[in-house]
Every structure is written in structure tokens, then in C-alpha cells.
Amino acid sequence: MSTTYGRFPGARPRRLRTTPAMRRMVAETRLHPADLILPAFVREGISEPVPIGSMPGVVQHTRDTLRKAAAEAVAAGVSGIMLFGVPEDAKKDAAGTAGTDPDGILQVALRDVRSEVGDDLVVMSDLCLDEFTDHGHCGVLTPDGRVDNDATLERYAEMARVQADAGAHTVGPSGMMDGQVRVIREALDGAGHQDVSILAYTAKYASAFYGPFREAVGSSLKGDRKTYQQDGANARESLRELALDLEEGADMVMVKPAMPYLDILRDVAESVDVPVAAYQISGEYAMIEAAAEKGWIDRDAAILEALTSIKRAGATNILTYWATEVAKRL
Numbered sequence: 001m002s003t004t005y006g007r008f009p010g011a012r013p014r015r016l017r018t019t020p021a022m023r024r025m026v027a028e029t030r031l032h033p034a035d036l037i038l039p040a041f042v043r044e045g046i047s048e049p050v051p052i053g054s055m056p057g058v059v060q061h062t063r064d065t066l067r068k069a070a071a072e073a074v075a076a077g078v079s080g081i082m083l084f085g086v087p088e089d090a091k092k093d094a095a096g097t098a099g100t101d102p103d104g105i106l107q108v109a110l111r112d113v114r115s116e117v118g119d120d121l122v123v124m125s126d127l128c129l130d131e132f133t134d135h136g137h138c139g140v141l142t143p144d145g146r147v148d149n150d151a152t153l154e155r156y157a158e159m160a161r162v163q164a165d166a167g168a169h170t171v172g173p174s175g176m177m178d179g180q181v182r183v184i185r186e187a188l189d190g191a192g193h194q195d196v197s198i199l200a201y202t203a204k205y206a207s208a209f210y211g212p213f214r215e216a217v218g219s220s221l222k223g224d225r226k227t228y229q230q231d232g233a234n235a236r237e238s239l240r241e242l243a244l245d246l247e248e249g250a251d252m253v254m255v256k257p258a259m260p261y262l263d264i265l266r267d268v269a270e271s272v273d274v275p276v277a278a279y280q281i282s283g284e285y286a287m288i289e290a291a292a293e294k295g296w297i298d299r300d301a302a303i304l305e306a307l308t309s310i311k312r313a314g315a316t317n318i319l320t321y322w323a324t325e326v327a328k329r330l
Contacts (some may be wrong), residue, residue, distance in 0.1 A: 001273065025188060029311050030311075031304070031307055032076055033327035035311060036319075036323035037082055037317055040066060041058075042063060042083060043086040044091070056290075057289065063108065066112060076327035078121070079328050080122035080123070080317070083113065083124065083125050083133075084106070084131060085126075086105065087132055089104050091104075094134060094140070095140055099155075100155065104132075107163065107282065110166035110168050113311065115328055121150055123167060124171070126205070127160060127174065127175075129155060129175065138151030138176070139151070140152050147228055152177050156173060156180055156183060162199045164193040168196060169197065170196065170199050176201065176230070178244075195263065199252040199253075200250035200252065200253050200254065202241050202255065203253075206225055206229035206232065235264060238264050238267065249254070252277060253275075254319075255276070255277075255278045258279055258284065258315070259284050259310065260284075262313040265278050276317075277317040278319070279319040280306065280320040285320070288303060303325075303326060
């Protein structure tokens with residue numbers, strides 16, 4: 001039998017798997033704390049954190065506990081925090097005006113976090129109306145109940161200005177309105193916020209895995225968002241959205257969800273020269289936590305495997321509710 005390299009027995013790939021040190025040395029993909037961004041929820045009118053039942057270990061923060069979470073993230077080496085505001089139900093209305101109130105919960109939280117961590121953490125804000133509307137949609141509705149794209153863009157422009165005024169380093173438009181990146185970029189520049197960057201939710205799919213997030217933000221949504229979020233059957237469409245977002249001025253782009261759309265993430269990462277984020281969403285988190293709670297999987301190993309798969313597919317950064325925990329372990 002030939003022993004020429006490339007054939008058995010001369011070629012034995014298992015030689016590079018013999019010990020933990022060997023596997024670590026030849027690893028092709030490495031997670032780093034700076035890869036991670038922590039999504040965090042802050043709820044108005046509470047005095048203690050409120051656990052999110054469908055997301056074990058995640059809470060709706062008070063202003064004080066949010067500040068502590070931000071400081072803990074900095075200490076662990078996490079690079080960013082993405083803030084979501086949860087207003088009191090009585091403050092929700094059809095136009096989501098609490099989302100553009102300078103004293104609304106999200107703007108207050110942005111100021112709190114910036115005062116706590118300064119520039120040591122990239123402070124990001126979700127730029128969308130869904131948490132603040134009484135109908136739960138990501139924009140303004142027409143009389144027949146459809147989301148009015150262009151009227152919504154006017155609200156997004158206002159939202160971008162107040163979030164930047166409150167201290168956001170980065171805004172994350174997540175509503176999937178056509179033209180949103182251009183309108184937001186023009187609004188920021190016109191208000192003197194040229195240095196505030198845009199993390200565009202470029203390929204955001206209408207997914208069944210968002211379920212626990214609805215609880216996290218106290219969503220009032222009835223129905224679905226399939227007329228503006230992408231159809232999970234489509235891949236090429238995401239590249240069209242990508243080209244538009246880049247042309248309109250996106251500084252970074254995102255694929256959401258992450259694991260069910262690793263093929264999309266790979267396509268996007270191979271097509272651009274800007275940072276690419278992926279959001280490991282609430283349903284992805286909840287599945288692992290629930291299976292681990294039942295003893296069906298090794299929790300810590302599954303978390304690292306899932307995050308590594310997202311990095312391997314091409315993500316520069318990963319939004320994950322495990323960000324601080326994993327950063328401490330890395």
C-alpha cells in the first residue's frame with residue numbers, strides 16, 4: 001500500500017485532533033469577547049428587574065440594573081450593547097411617540113449607559129417603533145391597517161435624531177422599511193451627528209424564532225410582519241437589500257436570525273468589505289436553555305458551538321444574550 005501523503009496510512013487528519021492543546025492551536029475559527037454585543041431591555045416604571053419567562057436568565061432591567069449590566073459587559077471585554085426600551089402600556093399610541101420623546105425610556109437609558117461607561121462600550125440603540133406602538137407594528141399604519149413605508153421613514157428620521165442626541169454611538173434600524181438607511185443617514189448628518197454610525201438590519205427575516213422577544217419588549221403585535229420582513233424562502237433578495245443598504249450609507253450590516261440563516265450570513269459576508277453582524281435571537285437562545293434545563297444537551301458546550309458556527313459563517317460580531325457570560329469564559 002502506498003504511503004504517499006494524501007492517502008491512508010500516510011495521511012491521518014486525526015493527528016491534529018489528539019489533545020486539547022493541539023486542537024486549540026490549529027483551530028480555524030476563534031471567538032473573542034470583542035466579537036460579542038449584548039442586547040438589553042430596559043423597562044419603564046419598575047423598581048426591580050423583571051425576569052423574562054421564555055428567556056431564562058434574561059430580564060427587563062431597571063435603569064440602575066442596566067447601568068450595572070453595561071459596566072459588567074465592559075469588564076468582561078464585550079464590545080457593544082444594543083438597547084431596547086419598554087415603555088409603560090399607557091404611553092403607547094398609534095405613532096409610537098414615546099419612541100421619539102427625549103425623555104422616553106430608551107433615550108433616558110442611552111444617557112444612563114453613556115454616563116456609566118462613556119466610550120468603553122459601543123452604545124447602540126434599536127431604531128424601530130414596534131416597542132412603542134399600540135398596534136405593535138414597526139411603523140405608522142394606513143387607514144386600512146398596512147404599514148405606511150414613507151410616513152414611517154419620517155418617524156425614523158426623528159427617532160435617529162433623538163437617539164443620537166441621547167448619546168447613541170450607533171443606531172440600528174430594524175424595521176425593514178425601504179429607504180430607511182438613507183433617510184436616517186441624512187437625518188443624522190443634518191443634525192450634526194456625522195460620527196454616529198448605522199448598523200443596518202439588512203437581511204431580517206419574518207421568523208418563528210422571535211417568539212420570546214415579544215414577551216421581552218411587551219409587544220402589542222397582532223398578526224405578523226410578513227409584508228415588510230423578508231420571506232424565509234428567499235436568499236437572493238437579501239443581496240438586493242444588502243446592495244441598497246450599502247448604497248444608502250450603512251456602516252455595518254446585519255443578518256437576523258443567525259443560525260437558521262447561516263447560508264445568508266455566508267453570502268453577505270463574502271459580498272462586502274464592511275463589518276457583518278448576526279443576531280442570535282430570542283428563540284435560538286430559548287431553545288438551548290430549555291433543552292439544557294431538561295438535561296438533554298450540555299448547555300455550555302452548546303452555547304459555544306452555536307456561537308462558533310455563526311462566527312465560522314462569516315460574522316464579524318454577534319449579538320447574543322450570552323455575551324457577558326461567554327466573554328468571561330473565553
